[in-house]
Amino acid sequence: MKAYEIRDGFGLDHLLLSERPAPTPGPGEVVVRVRATSLNYRDLLTVTGHYNPKQKLPLVPCSDAAGEVVAVGGGVSSVAVGDRVMTLFAPYWQAGAPTRQRLRNTLGGPLDGTLAERILLPAEGVVPLPPHLSYEAAATLPCAALTAWSALVTHGGVTAGDTVLVQGTGGVSIFALQIGLLLGARVIVTSKSDAKLERAKELGAWRTINYRRTPQWGVETRRLTGGRGVDHVVEVGGAGTLEQSLQAIRFGGTISVIGVLAGVAGELSIIPILMQHVRLQGILVGHREGCEAMCRAFDAHRLEPVIDRVFPFDEAPDALRYLAGGEHFGKIVVRGPADD
Amino acid sequence: MKAYEIRDGFGLDHLLLSERPAPTPGPGEVVVRVRATSLNYRDLLTVTGHYNPKQKLPLVPCSDAAGEVVAVGGGVSSVAVGDRVMTLFAPYWQAGAPTRQRLRNTLGGPLDGTLAERILLPAEGVVPLPPHLSYEAAATLPCAALTAWSALVTHGGVTAGDTVLVQGTGGVSIFALQIGLLLGARVIVTSKSDAKLERAKELGAWRTINYRRTPQWGVETRRLTGGRGVDHVVEVGGAGTLEQSLQAIRFGGTISVIGVLAGVAGELSIIPILMQHVRLQGILVGHREGCEAMCRAFDAHRLEPVIDRVFPFDEAPDALRYLAGGEHFGKIVVRGPADD
Amino acid sequence: MKAYEIRDGFGLDHLLLSERPAPTPGPGEVVVRVRATSLNYRDLLTVTGHYNPKQKLPLVPCSDAAGEVVAVGGGVSSVAVGDRVMTLFAPYWQAGAPTRQRLRNTLGGPLDGTLAERILLPAEGVVPLPPHLSYEAAATLPCAALTAWSALVTHGGVTAGDTVLVQGTGGVSIFALQIGLLLGARVIVTSKSDAKLERAKELGAWRTINYRRTPQWGVETRRLTGGRGVDHVVEVGGAGTLEQSLQAIRFGGTISVIGVLAGVAGELSIIPILMQHVRLQGILVGHREGCEAMCRAFDAHRLEPVIDRVFPFDEAPDALRYLAGGEHFGKIVVRGPADD
């Protein structure tokens, strides 16, 4: 079967299309025929060696996929051949507190990931798709949507009437916009592009801020909220944005620190955390229980992810380059390889 | 000034329009000119002597009101003359856990209530109105809407994709329907009237059940939810409904037991609570902090309460009789007395 | 190997010692050599057919055991041969919300239980023992101690300075006393026996009430707490005790309804729940994550369970009869069969 491997070193040039033996499921395992993958910034960092320089190679990158189950091993009763499923970033984190053990084995590093024709997973590592979603749409959910859900719902308790700020228009941020709206929150979106802000408005953003024109967007956020600040910030940036986030947040509010920008260092003054009773909550995607709750919400609202562009399997490296360019709005999808 | 008093004994015949001296505010107090009052079932029980037979008379009944501040006492800075405000059922419950002390003094018994031209309140016992609401609309919020909010949000943690069941189409239930929708939940409504169920559908109910035709509505609820049961039941009835609610609730779900039907006795088998890990949570309206959060949600969504009928001040006893008849859908409002 | 089976019908007379083939572990499974079992009231109800009359027979009863791992199947890395472990009542409930699915398969019904020489379990269904505990001591933990932990910690949030009331001196209640003390709570114990109350005092009970002499122990509890009531009641009885519990509980307090008395019907008036903002929380043992946290607490404090009496394996039916007599204080243990 076909699979992309990071081979012989890091860098986009070392992401090579390979032929691997098709996996067969052992007890408790399933094989999924991948129909679509979506890209996360972490995947780019992994390919370029910035995520975990000690990662052993070769590695199949990426952690998001949707497809159908094509084989199940002994003792598997939770899914059956033919089921439409997606992956879990951390297949062994089913519920409960985040622990080192539950989050040690994640797809796309250290475990082989999803940029392949078929993938071998523990049965508890796949989740049934919301019925209304295509494979391409569903492939965008495992990391970005679940991260936004964990930030706003599992750890954030965002509720109707709250105000949420999301930074930029990448995958997590657009999902946070959409999920925030489901929860009844008002959502402020920042971007450097008026065109993207316009699209965010069409999706339901309450207010938008062009941070190029308004670099002190924390102050502007406070103004927009009548001096109160926002209840929740989904922080996807680095040190510079966190400084503004601490301006934007209300007294006693929560800033979700999203885990996927691990390659980017940051520094911050901790005084505003102290003096404003702020909570900073690191978020590392989420567990299966959260994923299932999220899928119920997607299902109940027939919510459609925002896909920027779909690349054929052969152009996966171009898809990663496109991600690196930062021009996207929402998610970038790579189709699974076509049937022979 | 004009005020209704329960005088010389309980019963609707003892609810008499009286003339009382207009109140003047002491330190920390405000006087509100009542423009609208709304009725709760508790008010009916109070007038008929079923809520608290030891209540001292005369008593001005009712606890909901909206109007403008017409006088403030010394040291009051949180509100000013001219402010549009509503009442709090429990003016001394500002935030935090429910305690006997915080809930000892409530409007419409033991304290004088709102069915009057002017009312004297502690400054912390009034809350600014969401700007888009008329006095009549805002007067429906203090008990019924806040009870629904406390049940679903403060103590329920209802979130997008959850399923909520509300019983009937009275004030709390219709607010629970509307607030449930704001939160992204799917809401099932029960009623004995198809016409009312039709109106509930127009408001956004996901499914409806006529409990006259389907007395085993708990079983039907389970069927509608694919066997899972609902995440949350807003229980406003007595023993008979609770039995069905325990059929309708999912494993590990929450049943909010609404406090205002205190005159109705109930019995129940506790076994399903045990065996299904269910939570029963008594709800007694709510605190100011919850009320303010609710107002932000109403404001953000320009949510309009559902008013069944508005009675002039002179017909307040008829309004209570209409409430007793149980034919209403949403809230019953009584206008404040006209200016002379 | 030796095992007790409920055979050819319910009743203590049908609990028969049998010879069964020794189990061998499949992938993901382990075999535990049972060194000690402890009894829960549910076991008695199961044997007598009052817990689940539809239970298929033959059935090995009991769900608590401690012993050593003697064999592991393929793919098992979390435990190894020789590890000292105990069972989980619900081996598939690892963490997160209680769900029907997670709680469907429990030991001692519908799955075969622990009153046997060797038992076959999924690897995730065994938990390492706190090192200081003997097998006999550790065998008391899986149901009774975890139930008390779930009630007070996982769902109760009991903290230092709280007051907890526990009913009687059975397994769950004595663990609730011990765990309540660890948490810094003051614990009130009720019993009909002054001798048992004396022992409860020795274990650290703050106050005791003989409910035979003081049948209105709810009122007495309120008096002992200066009128405030207790923060938490661990309710192990039926309808009669719940009525007193609702007298004993403070405004806004929590009553944990313990799941093991499923055979006993109960009725209650719901009005006090409403009017006092009380929470009733059904508790069905607990999950692995809670069990591990509990073991850390036992380990940190070198806490020793209270064992009333240890029976040899051959006298297991007598042990159940002794349990039925209700004269015990703490837990009743049955030793595993001796090595041949």
Added chain:
Amino acid sequence: MKAYEIRDGFGLDHLLLSERPAPTPGPGEVVVRVRATSLNYRDLLTVTGHYNPKQKLPLVPCSDAAGEVVAVGGGVSSVAVGDRVMTLFAPYWQAGAPTRQRLRNTLGGPLDGTLAERILLPAEGVVPLPPHLSYEAAATLPCAALTAWSALVTHGGVTAGDTVLVQGTGGVSIFALQIGLLLGARVIVTSKSDAKLERAKELGAWRTINYRRTPQWGVETRRLTGGRGVDHVVEVGGAGTLEQSLQAIRFGGTISVIGVLAGVAGELSIIPILMQHVRLQGILVGHREGCEAMCRAFDAHRLEPVIDRVFPFDEAPDALRYLAGGEHFGKIVVRGPADD
């Protein structure tokens, strides 16, 4: 009456003993005769002008006091003349979420503080003393003990079997040690002084680390906890300690960032927050509801604060100098002025 004022500029030399008119209570107010004050690091920063350089002068510094009520204004029913009470740092924060409004007015800046013979307070700004505590002991509670309580209990959920790390042996840290022990936690204490670590051991510390000999105390903490890390860190230091705290904390753990070191800037890399799912929670003392719960815990356990040294009123500036020296273990108390 006597009072210390920061007058004519910041600095210990500007802390002058003055004569002020004795306060008389208006409606809703009380006057407390101060019998003892305790010092917090914030007081030192305030006197030296590092806490809030815009603070208007003259200002009476300090926020902790215990004494007896000597006068009450109109409408006060919650306390009476003769009651033994202590102050609340934020007298208007009674319960609920921290908000700018609730935390705007705090004692010892911007409001006049407690280093005086008599102080004027809103009635809701005083809390009855645990009966077993002397004035000197009780005066240590309002800031330091409540901060530790808020960190561990209100926002931390620390429970039996958890491991907590506290830094140094100042007031908050020693209270965190004592409260952690009440909750059943194991507590690790760091200090540069072996003598102080010895005293911490006597108070019940589980392990101690001399951070002068072991500057990588985060690594050492991880070793002491078998690689797991601690569940909770009470972070009272600046940037350097936070870096070690992020080494010491377990995956998914909580670091309470204590608000009183506001004068000390800090920088930190946010990556470990992300990658370990850590929560940083700013803590700004706490509310009355928390204070009352804490007092119940102190009362139930007859817990005695650790007082390093008691200074007479006339030597208050020396007491502050002693605090600045950092040689203390626990709290520094200043007696109220003697009766004439």
